[in-house]
Amino acid sequence: MTRPQTASAPLLELSGVTKRFPGVVANDKVSFSLFGGEIHALLGENGAGKTTLVSMLYGLLTPDEGEIRLAGQPLRLKSPSDALRVGISLVPQHPLLVDNHTVLENIALSSGGGFALELRGLRKTLLEVSSAYGLQISPDAKVWQLSEGEKQRIELLKALVRGSKILILDEPTSALTPQESEGLFEVLNTLKLEGKAMVLISHKLDEVLLHSDRITVLRKGQVVGSLPAQGLSKPDLSRMMVGRDVSFERQKEVRAPGKIVLALEKVWTKSNRGLDAMRDVSLEVREGEILGVAGVAGNGQHELAEVIAGLRKLERGTLRILEQSAAHLSPAQISGLGVAHIPEDRRAEGVVSEMSVADNLFLRRSRTAGSWIDRKKLLEFAGERIRTFEVSTPGPHTPAGKLSGGNIQKLILARELDGNPKLILAVHPTHGLDVGATEQVHQILLEARMKGAAVLLISEDLDEVLTLSDRVAVLFSGEIQGVLEGAQATRERVGSRMAGVRESAAQKAEGGKRKAESISPSEGPAHV
């Protein structure tokens, strides 16, 4: 990691910037400076004020107090087009592209200019820029055909074609494999050398520590620290973000797994578009183990979860839960077998926002309840669940939608883990949660594992999968690219499988041999 080639004066400087909304101060006298030629990470939990701050840099909001200076001159942005004009670009977390148009057309849309699209000149510029930075694209591909990583590349190219000096990157690696992330940071380092400045919003502490030059941590709207990355550790950062020590260690005791709880054999299923989403998938999960399914989003995870939960038909293959054939069961019946489902999208699938916390907690029990609901018992049950799982809510009658993401997730866990289910299907359980909530959710899953539950963890967060799982399966293009045991599941091996690179037979044999010789866990450089 190179030291920033700092010019003597910062490129962008914020002094005492404050932004207020009814009832809250989103940014409270925030000051920080951004130098040319650096990657400056912006860290903070949900609600800390990162998005507000960045919105002001991009012209979406104006500060109530304080000043923003660009190269020494005061900067007053009234809209994103002002920001674009002065050379500030935003690379959003979720690409904002028009699916039906080509890559070239999408870039043209953001390149300003007059009434007519000047595609020829733009094409030339685009090809020059993309080869200059090693960002492969084909200008005439339609956006809907591209992968997330490729779409992200287009967003980056938009900024580069414009020649922006300051790039704001919002969670740029959320949809990338480890290898793709490395590729992105190579490009960012090239941009650094050119003197461009980058603001990186990320919650991936390892990534931030590895790739950024300086880090600013926000907490409750205030700057807690603005420091060089060198010398900082993950605990340091999380302590700044949360205000207390957060453990990154997950106490995972060794446990001999019991009998098979979930077994998929040669399962094929189709996606909503009618294409094959799962191909010949075979998996097993046993009591007391966590099988993590890693993979970049869109490789069949969604369909895998739905098949197991009874929401999607199997075209071929068998599904057995606790020795029973489960392929034709409804979600209610599968739930009745002792399966808990933590759905992918907690707000859209997991809770009814307008209904109270207590009513939401009742959802699983309602299936087997009698015709009339005993409100008193319901409230008692809700109270117990809220306490046991430490769901932070003003009360059991609060509408569930008002809770923060982390607490909604805990509500769902509290509801689903009622009755000690034998199989827990957890899909992206900590997606969008801050460090503290993630820690809590992980603890809950590990405890369930200790009590003997089988856990199938489907997650795009590779760190999560690696930390929690006893074994790791990788999904790529609907196929299982291998199931790695414990120590064999290294970042590199999992990462390459996520991109579809399968082990050759020779490597496999070598790997097997090494295991038999009980060599230490660290892998030699050649074994990927």
Place this chain on the structure above:
Amino acid sequence: MFKLEPDLNPPIYKTALVSSVAILLAFAASGLMFWAFGVNPFTAYSEMIKGTFGDSSGLSTIVQRAVPLLLIGSGLALAFRAKFFNIGAEGQMLLGATFAAGVALFVPVSGVLGVVLFFLAGFLGGALWALIPATLRERLGVSEILSSLMLTYVAGYLVKYLIGGPWKGKSLVGYNYTEKFPDWAQLPRLEGTYINWPTLLLALVAAIVLQIVLARSKFGYELQVTGGNPRAAHYAGISSGRVTLLVALISGGLAGLAGAGEVGGLHGRLLDPAQISLGYGFTAIIVAWLTRGNPVYAILTALLMGFVFAGGDVLKVSLSMPFRVVDVMTGLVLFFLIGAEPFLKLKLSSVRVKERASA
């Protein structure tokens, strides 16, 4: 970021305030309409109030109009809560009236048994009519808003056919109606009013029972989940198809009961659709909307719209306002209520940002 955020469960005072302001604005707009007809709005409203609240027959008219509105409105409140937008209550009312008329005219019963069958038939007629859009929705994904609305016209023509054809009264010329119902089917009225108390009773009971069912029964719970988040309902194994069919049956059946009540209690025969329904099925939508999904509040909102109807009669009679003045007023009320939705459903929120913005 600074956002307009959905306001889940807005506090009651906010709901009441926003709804009240909307209604007042609607009345103000109606006032402009009166003025355009050369009637001073203040005169118009004071006449309306005097003629209704200040007059015993006016008061009874409010209640009389409110009864079918309450019956239909409480059922619709339930249906809307489950996100089954039954817009065809008007037609369901007519079918209920028809089935009930069929019993009165052709089934050899009498007395209390007769009245019970009369109402059961009414319920059945309305329920069956509502089952059609519900089935179309569940089996074929057809929007119930369109299908239930279209069926209203079908119902109207069915009635016209019957009263002008097979069921035409023998002793009448000129207008089309059936024979007068036998005496047992002429429902008893409260002294000196046009209110028939069996229907009034049914309406009150329905509103209260539906509220209890909604709040305390498993079905009511499933209904709330289905209406609140159909995906979560599916994931939890709740059959939203079953819920939809049941709310269709209930709301249609209650509309049918209202139809039976009108022909039994007021008209004493089956007559032209326009005279039976008077737009109750449509106005009940407003009644239901105002309750925000709580059937028991329909008692209040039905009285409000009853006042509009009754007051409209005053306007038509004492001030010679055009026949359709009430329709315009109710239309304006609905218009302003819908316009006020954003103020109710949204609130300005602080930086309690949702995760997807990854603040």
